[in-house]
Amino acid sequence: MKYFFILLADFMILVNSGVQDFKFRPNLPLGEYRLYFNSVQQCCQKCAIQQNFYFFKTSSTRVELRGNMSSINKAFDDTLWFRGAMSVKDKIGTWQNNAYVYSSPHAYKTMKSLLGDEFRVFLNSFGLNDTKQNIIPPGTYITKGYDLSNFPSNTNLPRQIFYGIYKYNINYTEKNGDLVACHMFVLEVKRPWELE
Ligand SMILES: *[C@@H]1O[C@H](CO)[C@@H](O)[C@H](O)[C@H]1NC(C)=O
Ligand SMILES: *[C@@H]1O[C@H](CO)[C@@H](O)[C@H](O)[C@H]1NC(C)=O
Numbered sequence: 428m429k430y431f432f433i434l435l436a437d438f439m440i441l442v443n444s445g446v447q448d449f450k451f452r453p454n455l456p457l458g459e460y461r462l463y464f465n466s467v468q469q470c471c472q473k474c475a476i477q478q479n480f481y482f483f484k485t486s487s488t489r490v491e492l493r494g495n496m497s498s499i500n501k502a503f504d505d506t507l508w509f510r511g512a513m514s515v516k517d518k519i520g521t522w523q524n525n526a527y528v529y530s531s532p533h534a535y536k537t538m539k540s541l542l543g544d545e546f547r548v549f550l551n552s553f554g555l556n557d558t559k560q561n562i563i564p565p566g567t568y569i570t571k572g573y574d575l576s577n578f579p580s581n582t583n584l585p586r587q588i589f590y591g592i593y594k595y596n597i598n599y600t601e602k603n604g605d606l607v608a609c610h611m612f613v614l615e616v617k618r619p620w621e622l623e
């Protein structure tokens with residue numbers, strides 16, 4: 428199975444290696460990186476699964492994801508689809524949308540593959556456990572703070588990415604495309620030794 432970010436990284440390598448058909452050309456150096464989590468917002472006020480997340484800086488180098496997830500009658504499970512799109516900031520500060528949208532069935536499994544060992548830590552911070560049934564049942568879950576400093580090392584995210592500022596849009600939908608949850612987050616991919 429291919430992971431969203433790896434796919435995007437592969438895609439960018441493809442683009443970088445001279446394929447002319449894509450408008451999207453990051454023209455950025457590739458390498459090992461540190462992630463800076465700038466912002467996260469929900470893009471759907473009426474969705475069945477609400478994810479009220481925000482980033483909270485606990486020190487100069489540590490950021491936590493805080494907030495809550497809640498749903499009255501919709502489980503987060505493998506009946507849902509994962510759909511992601513990405514934009515990158517170009518040299519003059521304009522977002523370049525990537526026409527490429529990554530869609531994958533089995534939202535739960537996709538998240539789990541992407542986050543690797545961090546998936547369990549993520550769930551635990553909400554008082555949840557990973558289950559064989561691949562399900563987060565409906566309910567309200569408040570995180571005690573999910574420390575993001577183990578990204579990307581403890582995850583399955585690719586080890587090398589093009590440096591830059593990225594905006595990711597991740598939607599969870601029904602198979603027919605109906606929106607169940609929607610969020611956007613902005614990340615900075617920096618060289619490991621770069622200061623803020
Ligand atoms: C969830 O987060 C939202 C937005 O921050 C807040 O308004 C709401 O009260 C929170 N719900 C719970 C149960 O903490
Ligand atoms: C996510 O849903 C929003 C709102 O319907 C839509 O504008 C956006 O294109 C969707 N993104 C993806 C990756 O499907």
Ligand SMILES: *[C@@H]1O[C@H](CO)[C@@H](O)[C@H](O)[C@H]1NC(C)=O
Nearest residue numbers: 550551553554555556557558
């Ligand atoms: C998660 O697992 C721990 C340890 O096995 C257990 O104590 C806890 O009750 C479980 N929580 C849920 C929500 O199932």
